Amino acid sequence: MEKSSISVRDIYLDYPSTIYNRKTLKQTVFELAKLQKPKTVLHDVHALKGVSFEMVEGNRVGVIGHNGAGKSTLLKALAGIYPITGGEIEIKGQLQSLFDLAVGFEIDATGRENIAYRGLLLGESPKSIKEKTQEIIEFAELGEFIDYPVKSYSSGMIVRLAFAISTMIKGDILLLDEVFGAGDAKFMQKAKKRIMGLIETAKILVFVSHDFNAVRELCNRAIWLDHGEVKMDGDVETVINEYLKAMEV
Amino acid sequence: MENVISYFKKIYNTRFFLIHLVRWDIKFKFRRSKLGLLWTVLQPMLLTAIIAVVFGFVFKQPIGTYAPYILSGILVWDVISAAVIGNGSSFIQAESYIRQVSHPVMIYPIRASLVSIINFMLATIGLFIWILFVYPQNLLTALISLPLTAIIYFIIAWSISVISSHMYVRYRDYPFVMALVMQLLWYLSPVFFKEEMFLSNPMLHGLFILNPITHILMLIRQPFLYGCFADTVSYIYSLCIAAIMLLLAWEVNKRCEKTVIYYL
Numbered sequence: 001m002e003k004s005s006i007s008v009r010d011i012y013l014d015y016p017s018t019i020y021n022r023k024t025l026k027q028t029v030f031e032l033a034k035l036q037k038p039k040t041v042l043h044d045v046h047a048l049k050g051v052s053f054e055m056v057e058g059n060r061v062g063v064i065g066h067n068g069a070g071k072s073t074l075l076k077a078l079a080g081i082y083p084i085t086g087g088e089i090e091i092k093g094q095l096q097s098l099f100d101l102a103v104g105f106e107i108d109a110t111g112r113e114n115i116a117y118r119g120l121l122l123g124e125s126p127k128s129i130k131e132k133t134q135e136i137i138e139f140a141e142l143g144e145f146i147d148y149p150v151k152s153y154s155s156g157m158i159v160r161l162a163f164a165i166s167t168m169i170k171g172d173i174l175l176l177d178e179v180f181g182a183g184d185a186k187f188m189q190k191a192k193k194r195i196m197g198l199i200e201t202a203k204i205l206v207f208v209s210h211d212f213n214a215v216r217e218l219c220n221r222a223i224w225l226d227h228g229e230v231k232m233d234g235d236v237e238t239v240i241n242e243y244l245k246a247m248e249v
Numbered sequence: 250m251e252n253v254i255s256y257f258k259k260i261y262n263t264r265f266f267l268i269h270l271v272r273w274d275i276k277f278k279f280r281r282s283k284l285g286l287l288w289t290v291l292q293p294m295l296l297t298a299i300i301a302v303v304f305g306f307v308f309k310q311p312i313g314t315y316a317p318y319i320l321s322g323i324l325v326w327d328v329i330s331a332a333v334i335g336n337g338s339s340f341i342q343a344e345s346y347i348r349q350v351s352h353p354v355m356i357y358p359i360r361a362s363l364v365s366i367i368n369f370m371l372a373t374i375g376l377f378i379w380i381l382f383v384y385p386q387n388l389l390t391a392l393i394s395l396p397l398t399a400i401i402y403f404i405i406a407w408s409i410s411v412i413s414s415h416m417y418v419r420y421r422d423y424p425f426v427m428a429l430v431m432q433l434l435w436y437l438s439p440v441f442f443k444e445e446m447f448l449s450n451p452m453l454h455g456l457f458i459l460n461p462i463t464h465i466l467m468l469i470r471q472p473f474l475y476g477c478f479a480d481t482v483s484y485i486y487s488l489c490i491a492a493i494m495l496l497l498a499w500e501v502n503k504r505c506e507k508t509v510i511y512y513l
Contacts, residue, residue, distance in 0.1 A: 016511060025420040080351035083507035097349075104345035108277065117273075120266040121350055 004093030004172040004203040006055040006078065011087030013048040013070075013077055013228075047073040048084070049228040060205040062215035062236060064243055065225035071208045074225065075099065075175050078206065093203060096171025101162040107151040111142055111161055114150055118165045132168050139194075140164035141187070160187055167194050174202035178209040212240050253499075259353045266352070270360045275367060289368055290375045293323045300441050308446065314474075315443075317379045321469050322440035324376065328369050328406050329462070330431050334424050336361035336410035337417035344513045354506050358410035366403045370395075380473055387476035394472040394479075401468065401487050408494035415505045418512045438462040461490045 023031075047070045055061060063071050076082045078089065079097045104121070105114050115136050119129040137146050140160045150158065176195070199205050199218060209215050215222060215236060222239035224232040232239050260267075279285040297320040304319075305312045339357040340347065347354060373395065380387055417423045438460060447454040457463055467483035 016508065023420065024422040025416075025426050026422055028420070081348065081510060083510075100349055104349055106273065109273065113273075117269060120269050121346055121352075123262070123350075124265075126265055 002092055003057050005057070005091075006053075006173065006204060006206075007088075007090040008051060008053050008078075009088045009090075011048055011051050011077065011084045011089060012046070013073055013082060014085045015045040015047055017044045047228050048077065050087070051225075051228070051230055052087075053223060053230065053233060055204050055206070057203045059221055060199065060219040061207065062219035062222045063206065063208045063225060064210070064212070064215060064222060064240065065231075066247075069225040070228040071225055072099070072177060073228075075177060075206065075208050079175055091173065093172030095173050095175065096169060096198075096202070097175040098166055099175070099177035101159060101166060105150045105158060105162070108149055110149055111140075111146040111153070112137070114161065115165055118162070119169070122166070122169050124169060136161075136164045136168050139168075139190075156187075163191055163194075167198055170198070170201060172202065173204045174198055174206070176205065176207045178207070178211060178214065212244075215240065256353060256355075260356055260359070263352050263356050267356050267360060271363045271367070274360065274364045278364075286371065289371045293320060293327065293372050294375045296323055304441055308443075310443070313383050317376060317383065317474060318443065318470065319441045320376050320379065321473055322438075322466060324369055324372050325402070325462075325466055325469060326435065326438070326440050327372075328365050328402055329409070329465075330435075331365040332362060332406040332409035333413055333431055334427050336365065336406070337413035337424060337427075339410060339414045340418045340509055341513065347510055347513060354414075354509050355411055355502055358407055358414050361414075362403055362406040362410050365406055366399055369402065370399060376473060384474065384476060387473060390476050390478065391472045394468070398468045398472075401491055402465070404491040405465070405487075405494055408491070408498035411498035412494075412501050415501055415509070418509055419505075434462070439466060461486065465490065 051070075051074065063074060065071050073082060075097070076099075077084050078091070079095060104118065106117055109117065112133065115133050116126070116129055119132070120126070124132075140146075140157075140163070142157060142161060145153065145157065150161075153161070176199075205218070207215065207218055219236050222232075222234065222236045223230060224239050224243050232242055278289075284291065297316055300319050300323075301310075301312050301316040304310065305315050308315075336358055339361040340354060343354075343357040343360075346352070346357075377388070377391070380391065413423070413427070437456070439457065439462070444454075444457065447457045464479075464483040464486035467479040468487055471477055471479040471483070
């Protein structure tokens with residue numbers, strides 16, 4: 001089997017200004033006809049500026065940096081959700097992404113139907129989902145609620161179900177965003193165990209976090225992003241120490 | 250060419266998800282209303298009844314043969330107007346999927362157009378019942394011609410839906426503007442006007458012959474109402490429309506696909 005790897009060469013990602021300068025069809029036509037003054041324009045946001053790195057099997061990379069440094073953007077670019085404006089991303093291996101867990105449920109469908117839904121969305125076949133359904137229901141601890149529409153669920157139940165489904169599917173490369181509080185304390189314990197299991201089986205981990213202890217615990221390499229650029233890339237302790245030093249000043 | 254093949258491969262890889270979405274849409278549609286499937290058949294028939302009575306009186310048309318003419322027009326019109334207006338929301342509806350997974354976005358208009366074609370097929374039941382009484386000899390031809398017609402309609406509907414989805418996601422006033430445009434087009438198309446009503450004015454008749462919707466409608470009207478396959482001209486015309494729309498949709502999608510996420 002081919003070895004998994006991520007190769008990122010000099011990527012740029014701009015959020016185009018057109019999103020903030022939204023226009024209606026009417027405005028566009030009227031502006032073209034010079035009947036209306038153009039709205040004042042905002043400029044592009046440069047989220048990633050010339051980021052490069054290589055990741056090979058066995059790398060467990062923690063990505064750190066202040067808010068808005070481009071960490072989550074980087075993760076989404078790797079997942080192919082945000083288009084890069086320049087550079088090249090080459091990925092070998094099956095991606096598995098764990099972020100935005102609680103979105104994307106069909107609230108009128110039952111929990112059981114949603115398992116099928118999300119499983120298929122993530123690229124599973126109907127057969128493999130059938131095999132995993134029971135395990136997912138048990139892990140999410142939903143009991144009889146699994147046959148109720150999702151709109152009757154509490155937010156904790158939704159997160160639990162989402163977590164159970166998304167972690168049931170395995171990939172070679174795990175993209176992990178720290179932001180998931182999965183249910184109550186007891187479930188958190190279970191969830192943590194499950195994540196650890198996933199990390200162990202994954203060949204490459206990319207983990208975005210503000211929690212240095214978690215990065216120290218889970219990763220063997222760290223990348224420090226600052227204003228969309230790689231400030232430092234290397235050993236976890238060194239990078240975190242440098243980062244903390246810079247923060248103190 | 251390679252790009253095209255790999256793109257379609259990507260679409261094919263999402264087939265289970267796509268089928269599930271379509272099944273869910275159909276199921277949900279029927280779950281919501283008490284009449285369920287019956288409503289899909291009844292709704293266009295009731296609209297036909299109204300138009301047939303009013304315009305049958307105005308244009309002095311015999312209801313028995315004028316009604317299936319209108320009904321066939323309405324069924325096709327529903328597919329087209331759904332593609333131009335309703336299906337435009339397919340990206341917005343799929344927002345949570347687009348945010349999570351990088352599937353080709355063209356699958357969401359496929360979902361919407363498949364639903365409207367299935368809806369169309371179900372609604373033809375009403376048309377079949379009607380011609381069973383007025384033109385029973387046309388039944389077989391009508392049945393044989395339907396699959397190809399449905400495929401052509403699907404390609405046209407899908408292509409238009411791709412374009413309308415990209416428009417709607419960028420310009421949120423799109424459906425309001427298009428609703429007006431479609432209203433105008435409704436009066437310019439032979440949905441309920443018959444060809445002989447245009448004969449008095451050569452310019453109007455010329456426009457009638459050039460109107461693509463005329464030929465698209467022929468695909469269903471000739472077999473159901475006259476018991477013969479549509480003219481080759483109509484088939485070629487419709488296939489050309491389908492091909493042009495598909496190419497156009499492809500170009501639009503190539504330019505806009507990547508940035509859809511930013512407009513959601």
